[in-house]
Amino acid sequence: MQAFDPKTLAQDPTSVRFEPGPTEDKLILSMGPQHPSTHGVLRILLELDGEYIVRAEPVLGYVHRMHEWMGQEKTYFQFMPNMGRVDYLHAMAWNWAYAGSVERLAGIEVPERAEYIRVAVTELNRISSHLLWWGAYLLDLGAFTPIMYAFDDREFLLDILQAVTGSRLTYSYFTFGGVYNDVPEDFPKRCLDFVKLLRSRLPMYRDLVTDNVILRGRCEGIGEMDVELARRYGATGPVLRGSGAAVDTRRAEPYSVYPRFDFPIPSYPQGDAMARYMVRMDELETSCSIIEQAVSTMPGGPIAAKAPKTLKPPKGEACYAVEGARGKILVHVRSDGGPKPYRVKLRAPGFSNLSVFAELARGTLLADAVSILGSLDLVIPEIDR
Amino acid sequence: MTPDLMSFDHPLTRLVVGLLCVFAFVGLNGLVLVWVERKVAGHVQLRPGPLHVGPYGLLQPIVDAVKLIGKQLAMPAGADKYLYWAAPLLAFAPVTVCFLPLPFDPALAPMRLNTGLVLILAFSGLGVLSLILAGWGSNNKWGLLGAARSVAQSVAYEVPLLLSVMAVALTAGSLDLYEITTQQGAWPWQWYGVKNPLAFFIFLVCAVAETNRAPFDLPEAESELTAGFHTEYSGMGFGLFFLAEYASMIVVSGVAAALFLGGWQGPFLPGILWFLVKVYAILLLMIWMRWTYPRVRFDQLLNLSWKWLTPLALIDLVLVVIVAGFGG
Numbered sequence: 232m233q234a235f236d237p238k239t240l241a242q243d244p245t246s247v248r249f250e251p252g253p254t255e256d257k258l259i260l261s262m263g264p265q266h267p268s269t270h271g272v273l274r275i276l277l278e279l280d281g282e283y284i285v286r287a288e289p290v291l292g293y294v295h296r297m298h299e300w301m302g303q304e305k306t307y308f309q310f311m312p313n314m315g316r317v318d319y320l321h322a323m324a325w326n327w328a329y330a331g332s333v334e335r336l337a338g339i340e341v342p343e344r345a346e347y348i349r350v351a352v353t354e355l356n357r358i359s360s361h362l363l364w365w366g367a368y369l370l371d372l373g374a375f376t377p378i379m380y381a382f383d384d385r386e387f388l389l390d391i392l393q394a395v396t397g398s399r400l401t402y403s404y405f406t407f408g409g410v411y412n413d414v415p416e417d418f419p420k421r422c423l424d425f426v427k428l429l430r431s432r433l434p435m436y437r438d439l440v441t442d443n444v445i446l447r448g449r450c451e452g453i454g455e456m457d458v459e460l461a462r463r464y465g466a467t468g469p470v471l472r473g474s475g476a477a478v479d480t481r482r483a484e485p486y487s488v489y490p491r492f493d494f495p496i497p498s499y500p501q502g503d504a505m506a507r508y509m510v511r512m513d514e515l516e517t518s519c520s521i522i523e524q525a526v527s528t529m530p531g532g533p534i535a536a537k538a539p540k541t542l543k544p545p546k547g548e549a550c551y552a553v554e555g556a557r558g559k560i561l562v563h564v565r566s567d568g569g570p571k572p573y574r575v576k577l578r579a580p581g582f583s584n585l586s587v588f589a590e591l592a593r594g595t596l597l598a599d600a601v602s603i604l605g606s607l608d609l610v611i612p613e614i615d616r
Numbered sequence: 617m618t619p620d621l622m623s624f625d626h627p628l629t630r631l632v633v634g635l636l637c638v639f640a641f642v643g644l645n646g647l648v649l650v651w652v653e654r655k656v657a658g659h660v661q662l663r664p665g666p667l668h669v670g671p672y673g674l675l676q677p678i679v680d681a682v683k684l685i686g687k688q689l690a691m692p693a694g695a696d697k698y699l700y701w702a703a704p705l706l707a708f709a710p711v712t713v714c715f716l717p718l719p720f721d722p723a724l725a726p727m728r729l730n731t732g733l734v735l736i737l738a739f740s741g742l743g744v745l746s747l748i749l750a751g752w753g754s755n756n757k758w759g760l761l762g763a764a765r766s767v768a769q770s771v772a773y774e775v776p777l778l779l780s781v782m783a784v785a786l787t788a789g790s791l792d793l794y795e796i797t798t799q800q801g802a803w804p805w806q807w808y809g810v811k812n813p814l815a816f817f818i819f820l821v822c823a824v825a826e827t828n829r830a831p832f833d834l835p836e837a838e839s840e841l842t843a844g845f846h847t848e849y850s851g852m853g854f855g856l857f858f859l860a861e862y863a864s865m866i867v868v869s870g871v872a873a874a875l876f877l878g879g880w881q882g883p884f885l886p887g888i889l890w891f892l893v894k895v896y897a898i899l900l901l902m903i904w905m906r907w908t909y910p911r912v913r914f915d916q917l918l919n920l921s922w923k924w925l926t927p928l929a930l931i932d933l934v935l936v937v938i939v940a941g942f943g944g
Contacts (some may be wrong), residue, residue: 260757266842282761282914373830374910379661445831445910597761598913601840 243531257285265294268601270372271611273585275604277597284600287592289585295615302575307333307407307542310575315401317577318613320363323349323356324555326405328562331486331551333407336564337544339536345409347529348489351422352395352404352519353553354525358429359388361511361518368508369440371605372449377440384432391421399614407542409535419526419553426519433515436599441512450505454591454603457502464582464590466560469514470607474509475500480554492524506604511608543570550576557581557608581607581614631716638715646862650677652896653903665801684858687851692755695848699753704849704856710739711863718870719794721880721887733781733791736871737774740826743864744770747828747845748833750857754848762844765914766835769825772921773832777822779929780815783936784808784875791813797879809876814932816876818925820898823868825917826904827861830906834914869898 263274272293278286298317302310314329315322327349334341341349362385365431366378389399395414396404404410440446451539456466471478477498481489497513548565558580567573584607592600651666651674658665666673691700707856717732729735744766752764787808788796799808809816825832836844848855873879880887912920 258757258760270839282764369910370694373833374909376661376907379663383662439908443910445912448916449910449913596913596915598840598911 233300240445257281263290268605269611270367270605270609273609273611273614275588275600277600278593279597282597284592284595284597287589287600289588291585294612296612298616299577302577304571306570307544307572310402310572311406312403314405315398315403316612317579318555318557318560318581318610319401320360320610321356321556322400322402323353323404324553324560325562325577326402327353327487328551328553328555328560329564330405330407331553332549332562332564333542333544335549335551336409336547336566337538337542339408339538339558341409342488342533342536343488344532345534345536347525348395348410348414348534349405350400350488350492350526351414351418351522351529352392352410354521355388355392355422355425356402357556358515358518358522359385359392361515364390364511364556365436369446370609371601372446374440374446377436380432380436384429387425387428391418391425394418394421400501406535406538408538409533411535413534419529422522422526426523427518428513433512437512441508447505449598449602450508450606451501451503453504453595453599454606455501455503456587456591460587460590461502464587466558467583468555468579468608469507469510470558470584470587472496472498472510473606474502478612480552480559484552486551486591488525491528492521494521494524507608508605512565541570543568552578555580557610557613558584572587577616579613579616581611583607585609585614634716636713638712642712642715642859642863642866645866646859647677647864649899650680650858651867652899656900656903657907660904663944676826681855684852686856689853690850692848694755696753696755699749700848701853703746703750703781703809704853704860705746705751706749707743707860708856708863710742711860711867712748713739714864714867715870717793718867719797719874719879720870720891728792728794730790730792730795732793733785733871733875734795736793736867737778737781740864740867741770741774743860746860750849751835752843756848758841758843758847759845762835762847764840765841766828766845768833768914769828769832769917772918773822773825773925776818776921776925776929777826779926780818780822781871781875783812783815783929783933786933786936786940788814793874793879797874797881798876800881802878802881802883804878807876807878809872809878812932812936814928815936816872817927818932819872819876820901821920821925823872824902824905825921827864827902829861829865829902831909831911832917833906833911834917834938865899866895867900869895869902872898875923 258279260277260279261274263269264272264279269275274290274293276288276290277284296316298313301313305313311326311329314325317325362381366381369377371595393399394414395418396402456474458474458476461471461476467478475498477496479496480486482496494517497510497517499509544566546566546568548563550561550563552559552561554560559578560580561578563576563578564572565574588604588607591603595603654676655665655673666676669675669679714736717729717735747766748763751759751766752862784796785791788799790796804810824926828835836846841847846854849857873891877894880891882890
């Protein structure tokens, strides 16, 4: 900006031009930690020019609960319930990642039936997570009703999972070497009934919501992210698959009995919010198909391997990655031979997915930023850990 | 016996009595509409809606109102005291005036004006002033954004609204709602809404936008601006905005009923009932839309108005003029 000089201005009025500096004519707005569409306690520091976002900076740490530290302070068994609380929407996957890494560390073999049960409950949990995301995302876009339908479907799911695990949200069902309880007699039937129900509802959701012209206008071309950008930030899960890369931990780093099932990996090349939306809607169907295959081919046998009451894995380290509803979940455990882990590192997919937000939101409208944020499917407690 | 406002000789007496009736009508209808909205929303969303206070939850809005009245009037620090409190009053007062030229029944027209339509449009245009004041006066950034949105929105949507109303006024050759109503018949094919469906459609879309209802509720977009212009209001400050929103919904539905659906005219039933039936049919449509659609984005909202509704309304107006020219 040129210095203001009355003399030059008098001679040539066009010589002095006002150019706003970095902080002038901008509105600094703190979106969150208490804001309806930040899904909990995420805070985003926005710099707005009108309604256009010049800069968006996520501020984290409002629900930091020191899960990793608790991992070092508790024994291997005691830390298990924490896993259901890291990402309360896909607790089973976190259960699995931790159980898997400790099993790998201690060399525990998981019986086949337990693996099938694990697959079934994790996929059920994935459906419940996606359904909740779907409802919450539409809530972000201003449609109040879909979340009620999503919760209606989710209710049946939670009933099934409650019969299996005893809880409805923060499951702590896995144990080292298998699962705690066997599934009830009618578990396969209830699963198949639910799959049938969901399949009868999905066309309605597609007609009423997905193909709605307003929704398409709010999602298509919003928050476009190419594969390069997604890779640079380490985005995984539906966020990465929405950018055209059909990468799924279940296929890329096969674990458990997933290689035995036949399922597609949905991916869309557009990279916008709509692509991420479509990936998740397709994954509902994918999960349904995996559940069908898992419960219909579930073998008999023990549900857990014999693991010592006080687990003392040998010195060493192991990590185990699973595909969560939000992306690649990885738990890295290091043991020094004692009853407690030396260090537990939790890789939360939401953290990497959120990191992209700053770049996606730049230059968009405030309403688009809300749409982008919702399309990333964030669970803030998981990000903060 | 139907109440007969016309039995008062002096126009001033008629006006005062009419105003009192309007206040009662607005208050009562506000309460009913709150119940209807919550009940309909409930049933749309697979839940029963209000249930416990009174039969079918009918007394729920009264309890809500008592709660709102009983709350402390709170104002954020740094807010402009006068503007902050003037805003809710300014939101509510003009809407009440809008009821005066509405012909509820041949005997129930509080004020017959040969410019009734203009009065309604002018006073409903005032409503946006209160939104600006609320957003600006409450010293809140969300409020300011909401206020800015409301200005652009109401400017954009008043144009096609006026044009669609003008099309009807031209056909009827009058700006008096009473006169326009009497020109239509009791049966649907005699209504202007059927004769000129394009104007009716444009009017409906603009009415939803003018009353800040979803999917055009951008000034108070909950998921984006927390609550937009009334973020800082609680208690009766919020209550008045709330009531004003419902009152203006009734006004636009009433205008739509009078302009496009033949007003009080209909077979068998008394006029006031027909009028209310038509008003509530339009209100139910608005409620249904709110609980079904996602919210549009701001530029999409403006595009819809400037690129589609305004040209369409202009074309409609030209057609009406041509038809009127040949017919007359």
